Amino acid sequence: AEMATFEEQTECIVEALFSDLLGEDGSDCRSLETDSGDSVQSAGEPPTRFDPVVVASRLRRMGDQCNVDFEKVSSEALAEVLKGKKLKLPSRCLQMEKFGAAVESLSRSWSNQNPELVYERAFLAVSVKLLMHVSKKVLSMVQPSQLINVINGNSQVRSYIEACGGWVRM
Numbered sequence: 436a437e438m439a440t441f442e443e444q445t446e447c448i449v450e451a452l453f454s455d456l457l458g459e460d461g462s463d464c465r466s467l468e469t470d471s472g473d474s475v476q477s478a479g480e481p482p483t484r485f486d487p488v489v490v491a492s493r494l495r496r497m498g499d500q501c502n503v504d505f506e507k508v509s510s511e512a513l514a515e516v517l518k519g520k521k522l523k524l525p526s527r528c529l530q531m532e533k534f535g536a537a538v539e540s541l542s543r544s545w546s547n548q549n550p551e552l553v554y555e556r557a558f559l560a561v562s563v564k565l566l567m568h569v570s571k572k573v574l575s576m577v578q579p580s581q582l583i584n585v586i587n588g589n590s591q592v593r594s595y596i597e598a599c600g601g602w603v604r605m
Contacts, residue, residue: 439485442587444602447487449582452494452563456570490602497556498563503545505568512536516569534569535585538562555595559605562586 439447505513515533538561546557562585570577586592596602 445586446583448490448602449579451487451491453579485603490605493605494559494563497560498567501560501564503541510537510540512540531581531584534581538565538585555592558592
């Protein structure tokens, strides 16, 4: 089987993340699998199979580690994302732009405050966390395409993921 492109993989991962977010009924039980089930693989071996569910659960953990309090951050783009429902932003396109801008500015400031945190990982963590945050407030506002485009559209983050060995290594 031919490997899917980076964009296609991102799409699969985000879809898996979304179905997990939407599948939550307030319980803390996570439906995503953890990596520990794959005990056959020795620690030194690179993962060979691309499993969007496993990668999505890693992204989700990264999002969980993001300690940015979106309600306390002063960011114009973020404010517009959070009140996007009331604002009735004229287009999804504009909403995407705001989402991307908010993720960008928050990631930069978070990674600047935490020198041990590389920008690219901060970007992924913040984008997942912001998506989770917004989806709790107004689910109808959140579309998988927002996160897909934000990740695929950031060449620095893409290069970082590819340099790590692709999504399977994240």
